[in-house]
Amino acid sequence: MAQLSDAIERFIKDLMQEGAQVEVKRNELAQHFGCAPSQINYVLATRFSVDHGYVIESRRGGGGYVRIVRMHSSPDGNLLSALLNRVGSEISEEAAAAIITHLYDCKLVTVNEARIMRAAVAQNALALPVNAKNVLRAAVLRNMLTQVFKNYEGGDH
Amino acid sequence: MAQLSDAIERFIKDLMQEGAQVEVKRNELAQHFGCAPSQINYVLATRFSVDHGYVIESRRGGGGYVRIVRMHSSPDGNLLSALLNRVGSEISEEAAAAIITHLYDCKLVTVNEARIMRAAVAQNALALPVNAKNVLRAAVLRNMLTQVFKNYEGGDH
DNA sequence: TCAATTTGACCATCTTTGACTATTATATCG
DNA sequence: CGATATAATAGTCAAAGATGGTCAAATTGA
Numbered sequence: 001m002a003q004l005s006d007a008i009e010r011f012i013k014d015l016m017q018e019g020a021q022v023e024v025k026r027n028e029l030a031q032h033f034g035c036a037p038s039q040i041n042y043v044l045a046t047r048f049s050v051d052h053g054y055v056i057e058s059r060r061g062g063g064g065y066v067r068i069v070r071m072h073s074s075p076d077g078n079l080l081s082a083l084l085n086r087v088g089s090e091i092s093e094e095a096a097a098a099i100i101t102h103l104y105d106c107k108l109v110t111v112n113e114a115r116i117m118r119a120a121v122a123q124n125a126l127a128l129p130v131n132a133k134n135v136l137r138a139a140v141l142r143n144m145l146t147q148v149f150k151n152y153e154g155g156d157h
Numbered sequence: 158m159a160q161l162s163d164a165i166e167r168f169i170k171d172l173m174q175e176g177a178q179v180e181v182k183r184n185e186l187a188q189h190f191g192c193a194p195s196q197i198n199y200v201l202a203t204r205f206s207v208d209h210g211y212v213i214e215s216r217r218g219g220g221g222y223v224r225i226v227r228m229h230s231s232p233d234g235n236l237l238s239a240l241l242n243r244v245g246s247e248i249s250e251e252a253a254a255a256i257i258t259h260l261y262d263c264k265l266v267t268v269n270e271a272r273i274m275r276a277a278v279a280q281n282a283l284a285l286p287v288n289a290k291n292v293l294r295a296a297v298l299r300n301m302l303t304q305v306f307k308n309y310e311g312g313d314h
Numbered sequence: 315t316c317a318a319t320t321t322g323a324c325c326a327t328c329t330t331t332g333a334c335t336a337t338t339a340t341a342t343c344g
Numbered sequence: 345c346g347a348t349a350t351a352a353t354a355g356t357c358a359a360a361g362a363t364g365g366t367c368a369a370a371t372t373g374a
Contacts, residue, residue, distance in 0.1 A: 005319065026364055036321045041365065046318085061328025063160035064363040113270055120277040120297050140277050140297060162329065183354055193331045198355065203328085218338025221353040320371070329362075336355070343348080 008033055008040065009047045012068060021069040026058075029066075044068070051081050079108075087142050096121045161192055165200045169225060178226040183215075186223075201225070208243075208255030210262060236263075253278045 008029070015022040030037040048054035048068055058066040071080065083099060091099075097118055104114040120140055165186070172179040187194040205211040205225055214224040240256060248256075254275050261271040277297055 003319080027362090037364075038322080038366080039320060042319070058364060059328075060326065060362085060364040062330070062362045063163065064328075066364075109273075110267075110269075112267075113273055116266075116270055116273055117277075120274075160329085184352090194354075195332080195356080196330060199329070215354060216338075217336070217352085217354040219340065219352050221338075223354075316374090318372085318374100321369085323368095324366085326365070327363080329360100331358105331360080333358095334356085337353080339350100339352075341348100341350075344346095 004033060004035055004039065005043050005046070008035075008043045012043070012048070016068065016070060021067055023065050023067045025064070026066050040066070050084065053080075084142055093121060161190060161196065162200050162203070165190055165197065166204045169200070169205070173225065173227060178224055180222050180224045182221070183223050197223070206255065208252045208259075210255075210259045250278060 011029075011033075012022065012024070015024070026037050026040050029040050033039070044056050044066070048056060050071075053071050055069045055071060056066065057069065058064070083103075086099065087096075100109070100114050100117045100121075103109045103117075104111065109117070168186075168190075169179065169181070172181070183194050183197050186197050190196070201213050201223070205213060207228075210228050212226045212228060214226065216222055240260075243256065244253075257266070257271050257274045257278075260266045260274075261268065266274070
């Protein structure tokens with residue numbers, strides 16, 4: 001069997017031929033392939049993860065959707081994964097600041113963006129026991145990093 | 158399927174093109190879209206809340222109306238304290254996002270900065286029980302807000 | 315056998331509708 | 345004229361509908 005997941009992956013990538021993002025209805029797609037809706041999530045999780053260079057956005061309820069966004073794939077293609085990896089599950093304020101500065105040095109963020117990011121992961125932003133702070137800081141930083149690498153073409157929000 | 162709520166939101170915003178306020182008849186609007194009158198209230202509540210920068214005024218009875226007023230805030234020193242106040246000790250992701258969008262509308266942050274900020278306060282950035290998330294989110298947001306206003310006064314780009 | 319895939323039951327969130335309530339203007343009655 | 349009934353609006357809230365998400369068990373293919 002030609003691997004359902006592969007077929008769905010192919011289908012989505014074809015849809016993305018032009019444009020860095022595509023929007024689908026989970027249920028419609030599932031019906032198109034005659035499979036369980038959650039199969040779609042499986043494909044997204046295994047073939048369109050951040051490590052694969054994609055970000056998924058979705059919305060539930062009436063008029064819901066699933067949007068697959070392809071991130072920059074320039075020389076910085078692997079940088080995100082590398083950085084996310086480096087951040088890991090917890091990180092100190094200093095290390096976080098260093099990573100942010102690195103982003104700035106690479107011209108991936110502006111001075112102001114860097115400042116905002118540092119503010120988000122500063123000690124006093126996290127009112128918790130220190131070790132917990134590091135876990136939290138890592139989560140916040142990972143989220144911001146992913147955002148920085150997103151590629152919205154002409155997108156607006 | 159064109160998302161009734163989105164269509165109504167669009168319609169109202171188009172009406173507001175010129176002018177900071179617009180007045181409509183709830184029932185007429187509902188009839189125009191062929192929906193229940195309370196649908197209008199839903200749209201107003203979810204897309205024209207105070208956090209989104211709007212205020213709703215209305216009057217019942219004969220000649221009744223619903224007036225949507227866009228708040229305008231100047232980037233003066235009071236806005237920061239107003240916002241910090243609004244954030245308080247805890248805040249939901251939606252409210253935080255709305256505040257950030259407001260900053261963007263006021264040209265106090267760029268699109269990218271706004272995106273980074275939203276990412277920093279997103280649900281999945283905070284791996285904790287929900288109520289704790291709100292407290293944390295408030296702290297992170299307050300820190301970023303303060304930073305944004307520092308940039309503004311320091312003026313440096 | 316084992317890892318990848320597929321499915322299904324149950325959960326979370328957003329939207330739409332409708333029944334019931336509250337308020338205000340206008341017509342009517344004494 | 346003043347009190348009251350009636351009509352015209354808008355508001356609330358909870359249930360139903362429409363999507364998407366999660367997780368673990370079942371299945372499959374190498």
